[in-house]
Amino acid sequence: MIDDRKIHDGLTDFGFTEIPVGEKATRVRGVFDSVAGSYDRMNDLMSLGVHRLWKDAFLDWAVPRASQRLLDVAGGTGDIAQRWRRRGGGPVTVCDINAEMIAVGRDRLQRAGGDAGVDWVVGDAERLPLADGSVERVTIAFGLRNVTRIDLALAEMRRVLRPGGRFLCLEFSKPTQPWLDPVYDAYSFKVLPWLGRVVAKDEAAYQYLAESIRRFPDQQDLAERMRRAGFEKVAWRNLSAGIAAIHSGWRF
Numbered sequence: 438m439i440d441d442r443k444i445h446d447g448l449t450d451f452g453f454t455e456i457p458v459g460e461k462a463t464r465v466r467g468v469f470d471s472v473a474g475s476y477d478r479m480n481d482l483m484s485l486g487v488h489r490l491w492k493d494a495f496l497d498w499a500v501p502r503a504s505q506r507l508l509d510v511a512g513g514t515g516d517i518a519q520r521w522r523r524r525g526g527g528p529v530t531v532c533d534i535n536a537e538m539i540a541v542g543r544d545r546l547q548r549a550g551g552d553a554g555v556d557w558v559v560g561d562a563e564r565l566p567l568a569d570g571s572v573e574r575v576t577i578a579f580g581l582r583n584v585t586r587i588d589l590a591l592a593e594m595r596r597v598l599r600p601g602g603r604f605l606c607l608e609f610s611k612p613t614q615p616w617l618d619p620v621y622d623a624y625s626f627k628v629l630p631w632l633g634r635v636v637a638k639d640e641a642a643y644q645y646l647a648e649s650i651r652r653f654p655d656q657q658d659l660a661e662r663m664r665r666a667g668f669e670k671v672a673w674r675n676l677s678a679g680i681a682a683i684h685s686g687w688r689f
């Protein structure tokens with residue numbers, strides 16, 4: 438859970454470590470600089486490919502249309518952008534704070550011949566480099582957890598949406614089945630850091646992943662934060678018994 442009082446005191450969580458608010462973006466950038474090259478492979482390994490099914494469900498809910506422009510925040514290596522375009526969605530801007538992730542993504546989409554209609558911009562979710570009301574859809578997949586002030590990022594993502602536009606967030610969440618907890622904990626705190634060490638050569642980055650998931654708001658809390666940011670018709674769906682969840686909200 439996020440402790441909002443901490444942010445007022447100039448502190449925030451970086452996984453289970455408490456750090457000054459001003460340091461988080463740099464620390465997060467360091468994590469993704471380090472893992473950019475192995476990021477896609479690690480996603481498949483860690484989730485045994487299940488992240489693909491979650492992203493399919495995410496795109497099912499987004500219902501891409503050629504008439505809609507998408508901003509994919511924290512878009513990393515362009516997975517959501519590529520899927521949006523393949524399903525007939527309009528132009529996409531991928532915005533990510535990390536130039537390294539964007540470089541890997543741009544290269545990957547070019548090689549797959551799927552880079553037409555996708556542009557890339559380095560930028561912070563808390564200060565999006567887009568005009569008010571400039572896109573019909575905003576997505577963020579496995580990104581919000583890494584942002585320092587998520588309420589600010591939610592407000593920014595609403596700001597850039599046109600009235601009538603929709604926001605969708607895919608993120609790890611709180612498992613709904615208590616029997617899952619010990620298995621999930623063992624997997625998160627033993628297997629993930631080990632995989633990080635062996636495959637990505639960065640154990641700490643995957644320890645951070647496991648810890649940041651535990652610190653992220655649960656389904657109800659995130660929905661409430663979205664409403665406070667001004668989103669309407671807020672709803673969510675659990676994926677894999679709540680290990681991940683998709684939240685949706687509209688700007689009217």
Ligand SMILES: C[S@@+](CC[C@H](N)C(=O)[O-])C[C@H]1O[C@@H](n2cnc3c(N)ncnc32)[C@H](O)[C@@H]1O
Pocket residue numbers: 462465466469510511512513514515516517532533534535538560561562563577578579580583584585
């Ligand atoms: C786990 S990756 C997700 C990438 C991609 N959305 C996906 O689903 O594969 C998280 C991404 O969030 C980016 N990120 C972290 N903090 C950010 C911020 N404040 N603003 C924009 N991007 C950020 C990281 O650079 C990284 O590329």
